[in-house]
Amino acid sequence: MVYPIIMYGDPVLRKRATDIEKGSDIAPLVADMFETMEAANGIGLAAPQIGKSVRLFVVDGTGLEDEPGMETFRKVFVNPTVLEEFDEPWEFEEGCLSIPNIRENVSRRAKLTLHYFDENWNEFTVKFDGMKARIIQHEYDHIEGKLFIDYLTPLKKRLLKGKLANISKGDVDTEYRILAPLRK
Numbered sequence: 001m002v003y004p005i006i007m008y009g010d011p012v013l014r015k016r017a018t019d020i021e022k023g024s025d026i027a028p029l030v031a032d033m034f035e036t037m038e039a040a041n042g043i044g045l046a047a048p049q050i051g052k053s054v055r056l057f058v059v060d061g062t063g064l065e066d067e068p069g070m071e072t073f074r075k076v077f078v079n080p081t082v083l084e085e086f087d088e089p090w091e092f093e094e095g096c097l098s099i100p101n102i103r104e105n106v107s108r109r110a111k112l113t114l115h116y117f118d119e120n121w122n123e124f125t126v127k128f129d130g131m132k133a134r135i136i137q138h139e140y141d142h143i144e145g146k147l148f149i150d151y152l153t154p155l156k157k158r159l160l161k162g163k164l165a166n167i168s169k170g171d172v173d174t175e176y177r178i179l180a181p182l183r184k
Contacts (some may be wrong), residue, residue, distance in 0.1 A: 002031045002039045003050035004177040008099045009168030010051075011181075017143040019079045023121055026056065028118045030076050033058045040176035041095045042170045045133050046142030048099050051179070052107075055079045057139035067131045074132070080116035082140055083125070085109040085133075092134060100161060100174045106151045108137050140161045 002057060006012055018028060029052070037045035037058060046057040057080075061073035075096070087110035095103040108127065111129040114136060128136055149157060166172055170180030 002037065002177070003032060003036045004179040005036070005097045005174075005180050006049050006051050007039055007167050007170065007172070007180040008149075009181040010179070012048050012051055012053055013098060013147060014040065014145045015048070015053050016145045017055045020054050020056060021036055021173070022079075022117070026078065026119055029056070034060070036098075037039060039099050040174075044098065044139040046139045048142050048145075055143045057143060059135050059139060061131060061135055064131060070131060073132055073135075076119040077114070077136070078117040078119065078121070080136075080143070082110055082112055082117055082137075083110045083113040085137070087111040087129070088143070094134075094138060096138070096148055097140075099149060099164070099167060100172050100178075102148065102149070102160060102167075104152055104156065104160075106138075106148050106179070108134055112137065115141075140162060 010158060035043050036050055043061050044057060044059045047054045057077050059073065061070040061077050064070040089107045090104045090110050093103050093142045094106045110133060111127060112133045113127050115125045168182045170178060170183035
């Protein structure tokens with residue numbers, strides 16, 4: 001099932017998501033999240049972006065052919081915890097399905113260590129780097145109630161205020177279904 005994407009301004013995007021009970025059957029939700037992400041041409045989707053305040057996100061970087069090692073980067077992250085972010089920060093232009101048509105440079109650390117479960121409740125602690133780390137950090141922020149625009153300067157945020165207000169009202173063009181908090 002393809003869910004509508006929750007737009008900027010909805011409180012679910014600012015709330016720290018809760019852990020999923022270990023052993024829960026999350027297969028249907030995971031399948032729906034991949035289907036929703038693919039329908040929106042995304043490379044990552046966190047549960048809050050479909051209105052579910054749980055600590056789950058999916059990623060699929062297999063379409064990023066220019067990035068080495070991405071051809072198999074399709075994963076599910078359940079109840080993840082960032083143990084460490086390290087190495088030099090690097091800037092890269094990010095966007096978000098919940099904040100369509102806005103892209104800005106964000107500085108993030110190049111590497112991280114993540115503890116998580118997969119969709120079958122297998123437990124992992126893995127180091128990720130480069131684009132994999134960036135995608136994970138972006139999606140992890142979602143389950144922490146943080147958005148990529150939070151990394152912008154106050155001036156940049158002020159310049160985007162009107163666009164963000166329009167997104168909250170649903171006054172934005174997307175090729176996917178949206179749910180805007182202030183849509184009348």
